[in-house]
Amino acid sequence: MNHSSSHAREPLNVDKLVEAAAKLFRQQGYAATTTRQLSGDLGIQRASLYHHISTKEDLLFEISIRSLTQIIDAVSSAVDAAPPDQRMRTLISAHLATALSGQDMHATMLIELDHLSSERRAAVVAKRAAYERLVGREVGQAQAAGLLRGDLSERQLTLALLNLLNWTIFWYRPDGADTPTSLAAWMGDVFLLGAEPR
C-alpha cells in the first residue's frame, strides 16, 4: 500500500512510464523535460528507461494516442446510452470527466503535437479529427432534431463547444471550487442556454 515511496519497487511498466512522463510534460513542456528528471522521478537510472522505450518521443506519442482513444471511447459510449434530449449534456460531462481525470495526458496531447515526427503527428492529427467529427455529428443531429439552433452552422457550434471544453483543461485544479460534474452542469448551461436571461 506504499504509493509514495520510491523504495517500494514494483515492476516498472510502460503505463507507469507514460504517467510519470505526462506529469512532467505538462508541468514543464515536452522539450524542457529531460530523461534525467524522468528517470529520477521513477527511481531508476537513465539507461534503464531505454529498456522500455527507444526515444523520448515514444512517450509523447503514446500519451497522445492513449488520451484520444480514452476520450473517444468514453464519450461515444456515454452518448449512445443517453436519451435523445440528453445527448449534448452527456457529451459535455463525459468529455470533462475523461479529460480531467487524465489531465496531464490531455493537456500534453493538445499542446505538444509539434514535437512529434511527421508520421506520428499525422496519426495524432487524424485521431483528433476523428474525435472532432464525433462531436460535430452529435451537434448536427441535435440541430436536425430541433434541439440546437439552426441559424448557426454545425461547424460554428462545434468549434464553440470545443473551445469551452478544451481550454478548461489548462486551468482546472482538482482542489478548486469545481468538480468535473459541477463544471459540466454550468458549462452545459452556458453553452445550451446562453449568458443572456431567457
Add this chain to the structure above:
Amino acid sequence: MNHSSSHAREPLNVDKLVEAAAKLFRQQGYAATTTRQLSGDLGIQRASLYHHISTKEDLLFEISIRSLTQIIDAVSSAVDAAPPDQRMRTLISAHLATALSGQDMHATMLIELDHLSSERRAAVVAKRAAYERLVGREVGQAQAAGLLRGDLSERQLTLALLNLLNWTIFWYRPDGADTPTSLAAWMGDVFLLGAEPR
C-alpha cells in the same frame, strides 16, 4: 519596400527581435527554439543577439508583457466607448481582434508562462489576473444591469467566456473561413444567446 529579403538590413531593434522570437516560440515552443534559429531568421550572428538582450528568457518576458498590455488597453478603451447594451459584444470583438492580430505573441504568453523565472512569472500572472478582473467586472456589471443572467455566478460566466476566446487563438488561421470580425459575431451569438433555439 523589400520586406522579405534578409539582405535589406534595416536597423535591428528589440521590436523586430520580439516579433521574430514570438513566431518561433509559437511554432516550436520556447524551450525548443534555439538562439541559432533566431539569429538565422534575423540574418545576424548569434553573438549579435546579446547586444540587444541578455538572455533568451528576456524575449519571452517581453512577449508576455507586451501582449497583455496590448489587450488590456485595446479592450478597456473599446468597451468604454461602447453603448451600455453593446459592451459585451464589443469586449468579444476587441479581444479577438487584438489577440488574433498578435497571435504569435498571445499564444506564447498563454502557454509558455512556466519558462519564466519566478519573479517574472509572478509579474505576468499578476497582469493576466488584471485582465481577467477587467473581463469579470464587465460581466458583473452586465449581470447587475439585467443584460446577463443572474442564476450563474460572475466567475462562471467569465470563465466560460475566456475559454471561448482563449482556445480560439490556438486554431485560428487567417487564411481560413473566418475573419476576426465574423468570428466575434457568431461567438458572441453562442455565448449570449446559447446553442438552443430561443
Add this chain to the structure above:
DNA sequence: GTCTATACTTCGATAGAC
C-alpha cells in the same frame, strides 16, 4: 531489467577584435 560509464551532439552565453 537494471546498472556504471561514456560517446557524441547541441545548447546558451561570453571574450575580444573591428
Add this chain to the structure above:
DNA sequence: GTCTATCGAAGTATAGAC
C-alpha cells in the same frame, strides 16, 4: 553594433557488465 571563435554545461542515447 556586428563579427569570429570558443567555453562550459547539459542534452539524448548507447555499450556492455551483471
